Amino acid sequence: MSTNTPKKHIISALVENKPGVLNRLVSLFRRRNFNIDSLTVGRTHKQHVSRMTIVIDGHRLNPRQMVANLYKLVNVIDARLISEDLHVERDMALVKVRTDDTESFNAVTELCERFPARIIDMGMQVAIVEITARTELVEEFIGQLKPIGIIELVRTGVVAMGRGVRTQDTEYEPASMTLQDGELERYSV
Amino acid sequence: MLLTGAEILLECLIKEGVEVVFGYPGGAILPTYDAMTKYPQIRHVLVRHEQGASHMADGFARASGKVGVCIATSGPGATNLVTGLATAMMDSVGIVAITGQVARGSIGTDAFQETDVTGVTLPVTKHNYLVMSAAEIPLVVEEAFHIARSGRPGPVLIDIPKDVQIEKAEFLGYPTGKLRLPGYKVPDSAEDNDIVEAIRLIQEAERPLILAGHGLIMSHATQQLQELAELAGIPVTLTLLGKGAMSEHHPLCIGMMGMHGNAASNHAIQEADLLIALGMRFDDRVTGNIKTYSPNSRKIHVDIDPSEINKNVKVDIGIVGDLRTVLTQMLPLVPRKQHPEWVRRIRDWQEDGSERDILTHYDGTALLGAQVINDLWKFTDGNAVTVTDVGQHQMLEAQYYPHQRPASMLTSGGLGTMGFGFPAAIGAKFAKPDEEVWAIVGDGGFQMTLAELATARQENVDVKIAILNNGFLGMVRQWQEIFYEQRYHATPMVNPDFCKLAEAYGIPSMRVTSRDQIKDSVEFARSIKGPVLIEYVILKEEMVYPMVPAGADLDKMIRRPKLGEKQP
Numbered sequence: 131m132s133t134n135t136p137k138k139h140i141i142s143a144l145v146e147n148k149p150g151v152l153n154r155l156v157s158l159f160r161r162r163n164f165n166i167d168s169l170t171v172g173r174t175h176k177q178h179v180s181r182m183t184i185v186i187d188g189h190r191l192n193p194r195q196m197v198a199n200l201y202k203l204v205n206v207i208d209a210r211l212i213s214e215d216l217h218v219e220r221d222m223a224l225v226k227v228r229t230d231d232t233e234s235f236n237a238v239t240e241l242c243e244r245f246p247a248r249i250i251d252m253g254m255q256v257a258i259v260e261i262t263a264r265t266e267l268v269e270e271f272i273g274q275l276k277p278i279g280i281i282e283l284v285r286t287g288v289v290a291m292g293r294g295v296r297t298q299d300t301e302y303e304p305a306s307m308t309l310q311d312g313e314l315e316r317y318s319v
Numbered sequence: 320m321l322l323t324g325a326e327i328l329l330e331c332l333i334k335e336g337v338e339v340v341f342g343y344p345g346g347a348i349l350p351t352y353d354a355m356t357k358y359p360q361i362r363h364v365l366v367r368h369e370q371g372a373s374h375m376a377d378g379f380a381r382a383s384g385k386v387g388v389c390i391a392t393s394g395p396g397a398t399n400l401v402t403g404l405a406t407a408m409m410d411s412v413g414i415v416a417i418t419g420q421v422a423r424g425s426i427g428t429d430a431f432q433e434t435d436v437t438g439v440t441l442p443v444t445k446h447n448y449l450v451m452s453a454a455e456i457p458l459v460v461e462e463a464f465h466i467a468r469s470g471r472p473g474p475v476l477i478d479i480p481k482d483v484q485i486e487k488a489e490f491l492g493y494p495t496g497k498l499r500l501p502g503y504k505v506p507d508s509a510e511d512n513d514i515v516e517a518i519r520l521i522q523e524a525e526r527p528l529i530l531a532g533h534g535l536i537m538s539h540a541t542q543q544l545q546e547l548a549e550l551a552g553i554p555v556t557l558t559l560l561g562k563g564a565m566s567e568h569h570p571l572c573i574g575m576m577g578m579h580g581n582a583a584s585n586h587a588i589q590e591a592d593l594l595i596a597l598g599m600r601f602d603d604r605v606t607g608n609i610k611t612y613s614p615n616s617r618k619i620h621v622d623i624d625p626s627e628i629n630k631n632v633k634v635d636i637g638i639v640g641d642l643r644t645v646l647t648q649m650l651p652l653v654p655r656k657q658h659p660e661w662v663r664r665i666r667d668w669q670e671d672g673s674e675r676d677i678l679t680h681y682d683g684t685a686l687l688g689a690q691v692i693n694d695l696w697k698f699t700d701g702n703a704v705t706v707t708d709v710g711q712h713q714m715l716e717a718q719y720y721p722h723q724r725p726a727s728m729l730t731s732g733g734l735g736t737m738g739f740g741f742p743a744a745i746g747a748k749f750a751k752p753d754e755e756v757w758a759i760v761g762d763g764g765f766q767m768t769l770a771e772l773a774t775a776r777q778e779n780v781d782v783k784i785a786i787l788n789n790g791f792l793g794m795v796r797q798w799q800e801i802f803y804e805q806r807y808h809a810t811p812m813v814n815p816d817f818c819k820l821a822e823a824y825g826i827p828s829m830r831v832t833s834r835d836q837i838k839d840s841v842e843f844a845r846s847i848k849g850p851v852l853i854e855y856v857i858l859k860e861e862m863v864y865p866m867v868p869a870g871a872d873l874d875k876m877i878r879r880p881k882l883g884e885k886q887p
């Protein structure tokens with residue numbers, strides 16, 4: 131086995147915002163023995179569409195297979211292997227660190243100046259710092275906080291977007307669940 | 320028109336052209352059963368176990384090319400469908416399963432007979448729905464049938480809470496034509512570049528071979544397949560589910576490949592310099608050791624499912640599309656060619672195979688499964704629709720019953736579901752009432768779903784049941800003989816008297832113990848319009864050869880010795 135860190139693949143998927151869709155995706159990945167590194171889901175500017183960013187450990191996998199599999203899910207509108215093209219990616223972490231003496235407090239503040247991070251909650255004993263950056267930078271930041279004393283940590287996982295004018299979007303507008311009166315003539319009843 | 324959810328459902332099924340449904344009632348689906356009394360156009364077949372219903376819907380779908388429908392109640396009714404859904408999923412069969420669910424307000428409370436059926440069936444369906452209002456039933460039904468039958472077909476489940484079946488809604492019509500499926504794409508034609516590249520490979524090939532699968536039958540591309548093979552002089556080998564894609568009497572058709580395929584097919588695959596895989600998915604049962612699979616060939620793979628391309632076998636050209644469309648695109652460009660030397664080599668392998676055929680040099684007295692199948696073929700004029708169960712008899716049918724037309728041999732390939740054969744044959748008979756339908760089953764598998772004898776009797780289904788009774792779970796015994804030093808643990812079976820059993824169900828029967836009775840048995844079965852059971856008592860320890868041990872190289876087969884050679 132190679133000692134390099136395994137290559138990570140980032141897939142971005144537009145999915146219908148319906149109950150159970152997340153379950154379908156996760157079930158598919160588990161079924162196909164794909165290892166999810168991180169997964170984020172959120173709404174888009176269109177109410178009926180959610181966007182997921184899935185990072186997978188691509189050590190022994192063909193990422194195209196994964197995308198082809200995603201297309202088999204009826205609720206997946208569009209799926210792309212975003213890591214193969216120019217893209218930006220961000221990971222965010224909230225870290226609660228010890229700041230109960232001047233030394234630690236100064237160390238944290240200093241780190242926040244060197245990294246794209248800031249203190250968002252300040253108490254007598256602890257502070258919460260936020261960092262939003264590329265994964266590697268987030269990891270480096272966390273590494274440097276460690277000796278000061280990390281108490282709690284939470285990360286969002288990666289979100290990513292392709293660069294430039296090529297967009298990942300959908301024209302799709304959901305039909306109403308039932309037929310409208312005027313539409314009847316169009317159909318054989 | 321203000322109708323109940325149940326009535327809307329049935330209206331929609333009628334508009335979909337559904338004439339028969341296989342099902343079993345229960346509390347959560349009762350409103351739908353009650354509404355059926357108003358829709359006599361839909362024939363309901365009462366099964367004896369919901370698994371039977373799912374296999375009947377499956378057999379109906381495979382035989383007719385239409386969507387098969389089964390119905391069950393919530394909880395245990397629905398979970399009993401799961402094996403049938405998984406079977407249909409693996410073999411890409413379009414069925415729609417309708418299940419009752421507890422009332423909306425009770426969902427998530429562990430109510431009586433509540434099971435998260437959409438959750439349970441998620442991995443074994445192409446798609447599924449939990450319907451939360453009567454008004455959405457038409458759209459859901461339309462989508463479900465569309466998804467079940469289009470693209471790579473598969474099972475779709477619709478779970479309908481009891482109160483949704485009762486709730487009234489305005490029914491404005493069907494089909495709605497408003498499919499809300501933004502992410503559902505059905506591939507059709509191929510890119511011109513890929514076609515040109517494929518033709519170039521065909522042009523250059525000296526030892527080409529077509530691997531013909533189930534996809535050809537489903538996309539009605541069997542005519543195109545034959546034209547391709549004839550034009551470019553390419554031999555064709557079949558997967559188990561591809562049987563019927565090309566007449567096995569055609570000189571270019573060399574029969575089945577794989578674990579129990581013809582040795583000639585397996586040798587040809589390993590020696591070929593071009594494989595053209597059409598609507599098949601390189602299952603491990605046809606590839607053997609994937610690392611040494613067809614090492615010197617270039618490969619073209621045509622399939623409607625993009626995730627099949629490069630899944631198991633890396634190919635040079637992957638074409639995603641409907642086979643009929645893609646082959647139609649290819650045909651005008653296909654070069655006229657012959658490969659006499661290649662065909663001669665294949666003939667030699669075939670010759671060698673015939674010399675090892677047990678039928679040519681068997682000198683025992685006991686009846687052989689191979690003889691039974693071969694004679695069934697002869698006396699049904701090679702023209703029956705056969706539906707097999709899983710085991711040795713299944714492989715023997717594949718070897719000794721050559722088929723000539725698509726959808727005339729139905730079997731559970733991908734999942735290998737014992738218990739499939741008999742109920743699926745009932746379903747097939749509903750699809751093809753004018754054809755002779757034979758269920759060919761083992762004594763083991765038959766006992767998994769034999770309760771459907773009552774269904775066959777009640778509905779007077781004209782299906783002939785051939786039980787190949789060897790008193791063993793034969794295929795497992797074969798593995799124990801070869802790989803476990805003949806420790807026959809948990810494979811010998813004390814069986815019921817199958818003829819008496821048939822009698823208890825009011826089904827005529829006959830027991831056959833020697834070869835000269837086979838003709839009579841077929842005539843007897845044919846003389847009765849309705850279910851008939853024939854028990855063929857066969858040699859207990861028959862072996863199915865050739866056999867590629869699981870994971871071995873495809874051409875490292877265990878062969879039956881020729882006359883005079885030592886036993887393997």
Ligand SMILES: Cc1ncc(C[n+]2csc(CCOP(=O)(O)OP(=O)(O)O)c2C)c(N)n1
Binds near residue numbers: 792
């Ligand atoms: C539901 C199920 N359980 C177990 C198996 C494993 N299995 C495969 S073949 C076989 C033996 C089948 O015996 P029988 O039905 O008597 O047919 P034969 O092989 O003797 O023709 C078994 C147990 C299976 N395929 N399906």
